Amino acid sequence: MNRALKLKPDTKLGGPLAGIANRDVRIAVPMNWLSENYKWVFDGIGVALLIAGGGFLIRHFAGFWHRLREHRLAWPKGKAPYIAASSDAIPPFPDMLTGFRPAGEDKDFWDKPFPAKGSVRVFAGAGWQGIPDFPKTMNGCSHGVFMIRWRSADSDVLVRSSVRYSSGSKRHEKAGAFGYMSGTNCEQPMFRFRNADNKATLVDVFYELKFWQAAP
Numbered sequence: 001m002n003r004a005l006k007l008k009p010d011t012k013l014g015g016p017l018a019g020i021a022n023r024d025v026r027i028a029v030p031m032n033w034l035s036e037n038y039k040w041v042f043d044g045i046g047v048a049l050l051i052a053g054g055g056f057l058i059r060h061f062a063g064f065w066h067r068l069r070e071h072r073l074a075w076p077k078g079k080a081p082y083i084a085a086s087s088d089a090i091p092p093f094p095d096m097l098t099g100f101r102p103a104g105e106d107k108d109f110w111d112k113p114f115p116a117k118g119s120v121r122v123f124a125g126a127g128w129q130g131i132p133d134f135p136k137t138m139n140g141c142s143h144g145v146f147m148i149r150w151r152s153a154d155s156d157v158l159v160r161s162s163v164r165y166s167s168g169s170k171r172h173e174k175a176g177a178f179g180y181m182s183g184t185n186c187e188q189p190m191f192r193f194r195n196a197d198n199k200a201t202l203v204d205v206f207y208e209l210k211f212w213q214a215a216p
Contacts, residue, residue, distance in 0.1 A: 075147065079183050081161040083176035090149050090180050093210045100145055100212035108135040108211050109144030109185045117208045120191060122159060124201040128167035128190040131207070136165075136188045143214050144185030150207040152177040157203040160192040 073091040076082060084090045095102075108114040114135055122129045137143070152159045155177040162173035163183035167190060175194045183189065191205050 075180075075182075079145075079163060079181075079187075080172055081163060081174040081181040082179055083161075083174045084178040084180065087151055087178055090151075090178060093147055093149070097145065097212050099215065101215040103211035103213055109137075109146075109213055110135065111213070114209075114211070116210065117206075119153075119204045119206045121202055121204050122191050122193040124193045124196070126193060128162070128164065128192045130164075130167065130188045130190045131209075134188045135185070137185050139186070141184045141186035145182060145212040146185070146187075146189070147180070147182040147210045147212075148189045148207050149180045150178070150189075150191075150205055153204040153206060154196070154198070154200060156198045157196040157200050158194040159203065159205055160194045162190050162192075163187050164190050 073089070075091045075094045103109065104111060106113060106116050112135065114133075118131065120129050120131055150159075150161070158175045158177055159179075160173050160175045161179050161181060162171050163181050164171045165187055173192075181189055189207070193201075193203065196203070
């Protein structure tokens with residue numbers, strides 16, 4: 001007749017029976033704990049899955065929004081002045097430009113040193129102001145392209161912007177507090193004070209440039 005072996009907590013066994021008893025106790029303890037706390041365990045797993053899923057969705061939509069923003073803020077193909085509502089609305093410089101390669105850091109069309117960042121000051125009543133010593137040429141106008149992103153130091157002061165051969169040439173212009181434009185190596189970005197809501201008579205224009213060199 002078979003009899004079930006009953007073990008008390010202080011029962012001491014030797015030999016093979018000790019291993020069996022200890023194994024049963026090790027299995028029974030976590031199983032009992034799980035049966036008593038299964039709701040808490042599965043709630044915790046559910047929360048963990050929810051957090052992981054939420055993180056995945058956040059990363060997915062963040063990447064989608066970033067791609068959408070880059071698409072909407074793509075640099076225009078036209079070589080003309082453009083106005084933006086804010087600095088964040090100015091398109092970033094592109095990584096590639098068909099038929100051209102980017103010049104080196106702080107280098108112009110010809111790989112000569114030229115600061116890519118700076119500022120120019122424009123005054124009320126004055127004419128068009130260009131960037132000092134801008135590396136434009138008189139001919140070979142297909143050898144390079146420049147791009148510029150700029151903003152007025154005071155958003156209440158509007159600045160006229162234009163891509164011109166010189167201050168005396170007649171070209172299309174646009175006015176605003178934030179903008180961007182591009183042109184050939186025979187042209188240059190120029191600025192002019194337009195008006196101010198706060199009666200200012202001058203303003204600094206901060207800019208950054210990117211030069212491109214003709215390539216095969």
